Amino acid sequence: MATSALSAMYDRMKEVQEFDQSKAGVKGLSDSGVSTIPRIFIHPPESLSGLRNPSSSSIQIPLIDLSHADSNPHPPEIVEQIRDAAKTWGFFQVINHGIPVSALDQTISAIKSFHEQPKEAKSKFYSREEMSGVMYTSNNDLYRSRAASWHDTLQVWFAGPASASAEEIPEICRNEVVEWNEHVKNAADKVMELLALGLGLDAGKFRELSFSGERVMVAHIYPYCPQPDLTLGITAHTDPGIITVLLQNEIQGLQVKHGDEWVDVKPVPGGLIVNIGDFLQIVSNGEYKSVQHRVLANGCKQPRISVVTFFNLSKWRESDRYGPLPELLTPQKPAIYRDFSKQEFLENFYSKGLDSKSLIEKIKL
Numbered sequence: 001m002a003t004s005a006l007s008a009m010y011d012r013m014k015e016v017q018e019f020d021q022s023k024a025g026v027k028g029l030s031d032s033g034v035s036t037i038p039r040i041f042i043h044p045p046e047s048l049s050g051l052r053n054p055s056s057s058s059i060q061i062p063l064i065d066l067s068h069a070d071s072n073p074h075p076p077e078i079v080e081q082i083r084d085a086a087k088t089w090g091f092f093q094v095i096n097h098g099i100p101v102s103a104l105d106q107t108i109s110a111i112k113s114f115h116e117q118p119k120e121a122k123s124k125f126y127s128r129e130e131m132s133g134v135m136y137t138s139n140n141d142l143y144r145s146r147a148a149s150w151h152d153t154l155q156v157w158f159a160g161p162a163s164a165s166a167e168e169i170p171e172i173c174r175n176e177v178v179e180w181n182e183h184v185k186n187a188a189d190k191v192m193e194l195l196a197l198g199l200g201l202d203a204g205k206f207r208e209l210s211f212s213g214e215r216v217m218v219a220h221i222y223p224y225c226p227q228p229d230l231t232l233g234i235t236a237h238t239d240p241g242i243i244t245v246l247l248q249n250e251i252q253g254l255q256v257k258h259g260d261e262w263v264d265v266k267p268v269p270g271g272l273i274v275n276i277g278d279f280l281q282i283v284s285n286g287e288y289k290s291v292q293h294r295v296l297a298n299g300c301k302q303p304r305i306s307v308v309t310f311f312n313l314s315k316w317r318e319s320d321r322y323g324p325l326p327e328l329l330t331p332q333k334p335a336i337y338r339d340f341s342k343q344e345f346l347e348n349f350y351s352k353g354l355d356s357k358s359l360i361e362k363i364k365l
């Protein structure tokens with residue numbers, strides 16, 4: 001067994017490298033008109049199960065209207081909606097979040113233009129240097145995952161040690177990306193105030209903890225895939241940080257795990273999707289849930305575009321350790337997670353594939 005399993009593995013590595021060195025991404029494969037996908041993209045049956053069972057129910061992630069969220073004091077019914085959504089779904093969609101619809105449209109269209117350029121224009125940004133300000137790549141976890149997925153990504157660090165200067169951002173989407181950074185930060189700030197109030201904390205608590213101090217955008221394209229039943233757009237995973245704010249175009253594909261079911265997230269015009277990350281599940285001592293999600297490979301001729309911003313803390317405690325916030329702990333609600341170090345957090349993310357165990361499972365008491 002060992003020899004054939006090993007030779008299969010070596011073949012795979014060679015093919016992975018060839019794909020990587022082409023710097024053309026899955027967009028390149030899709031544009032070349034392939035009718036079958038290379039085998040490095042074929043997922044094992046267990047991650048494909050339930051792929052094409054259209055969800056039987058019509059349940060949807062909660063939709064929350066933020067029109068009056070800024071009133072002082074914050075309307076308790078909105079705080080309650082956000083808290084319930086974060087506790088039971090870990091995912092919700094917000095409308096009237098303050099970002100003009102024209103900015104949403106322009107951002108999507110600028111990202112689409114970047115990905116639709118010829119290979120020569122994009123390949124100078126192609127890299128796997130996670131800590132460079134700007135990185136264009138296919139499958140951040142290409143060398144760590146068991147199977148590759150059908151998407152490419154433009155990554156830009158908005159804030160933190162790796163943050164990009166405007167000049168580094170590809171010109172074709174520069175102005176839109178720079179503006180998006182401002183918009184998404186403001187929208188996230190609004191949501192974090194409500195999430196803090198939902199835990200009984202001061203509205204500014206997460207701002208004080210620097211929730212937005214390390215902020216990175218990943219702008220994905222999910223091009224047409226000729227065999228969408230054999231692969232995924234993105235493997236099932238949870239997001240590691242505090243929260244994620246996601247803008248998507250009208251092509252559906254994102255699914256959220258709710259109980260035993262994969263629920264389709266239907267794009268709502270003008271809406272933004274927010275989800276809770278592992279870090280927030282831990283600091284909230286399990287009140288808010290970081291939930292598995294995945295993206296189906298796109299079988300439509302039109303590409304699916306998503307612009308995803310991850311928010312992470314920049315200020316760690318002096319001990320460089322983190323854990324459930326002490327103010328949330330009581331004798332009735334003791335800590336359910338142990339503290340973890342910054343090193344553990346980063347290693348857990350950067351040394352593994354998206355599909356591996358989250359930090360949460362490792363530090364559960």
Ligand SMILES: O=C(O)CCC(=O)C(=O)O
Pocket residue numbers: 218220234239246248254293295306308
């Ligand atoms: O593209 C999407 O809708 C989801 C992407 C995602 O989950 C991620 O980048 O972490």
Ligand SMILES: [Fe+2]
Pocket residue numbers: 237238239293
């Ligand atoms: Fe995600």
